[in-house]
Amino acid sequence: MKSTVLLAAFVLLDATAAQAQAINQSQMDRLDRDRNGAVDRSEYQTFMTSAFTNLDKSKDGALSRDEAARILNAQQFAATDADGDGRITQEEFLNRVMADFREADRSGDGTLR
Numbered sequence: 001m002k003s004t005v006l007l008a009a010f011v012l013l014d015a016t017a018a019q020a021q022a023i024n025q026s027q028m029d030r031l032d033r034d035r036n037g038a039v040d041r042s043e044y045q046t047f048m049t050s051a052f053t054n055l056d057k058s059k060d061g062a063l064s065r066d067e068a069a070r071i072l073n074a075q076q077f078a079a080t081d082a083d084g085d086g087r088i089t090q091e092e093f094l095n096r097v098m099a100d101f102r103e104a105d106r107s108g109d110g111t112l113r
Contacts, residue, residue, distance in 0.1 A: 028112070028113075031043055031044065031047055033046070037113065038111035038112060038113045039111060039112045039113075040110055040111045041098070041101060041110050041111075044097075044098075044101050044112070045094065045098060045101075048093070048094060048097045048098075049090070049094065052090050052093050052094070055067050055068065055070065055071070056090075061089065061090060062087035062088060062089045062090075063087065063088040063093065064086075064087060065077055065086065068080075068088055079096070080092055080093060080096040082095065
């Protein structure tokens with residue numbers, strides 16, 4: 001689960017799987033809306049909220065296994081589906097990706113550099 005947040009972001013940015021393994025400057029620039037050289041929680045949450053909306057092809061407020069298959073494997077889907085109902089709500093999605101953001105924020109300053 002550790003890399004779900006970064007992998008999801010970069011897959012949604014049309015990066016290849018190899019590119020998704022490491023954050024590069026181009027990807028940071030795309031997420032860094034205020035151009036301060038870092039991606040803060042707010043920028044990341046805004047991006048991931050938009051990503052959820054784009055993934056939710058049925059526009060029913062939840063991701064089915066098929067909709068999420070582009071960014072999550074079966075194990076990641078199950079871990080993100082907190083209530084186990086076979087769907088990932090926006091709240092469940094954001095809870096997971098923001099937890100991953102916190103884990104990726106090694107300095108604990110609320111930013112990724």
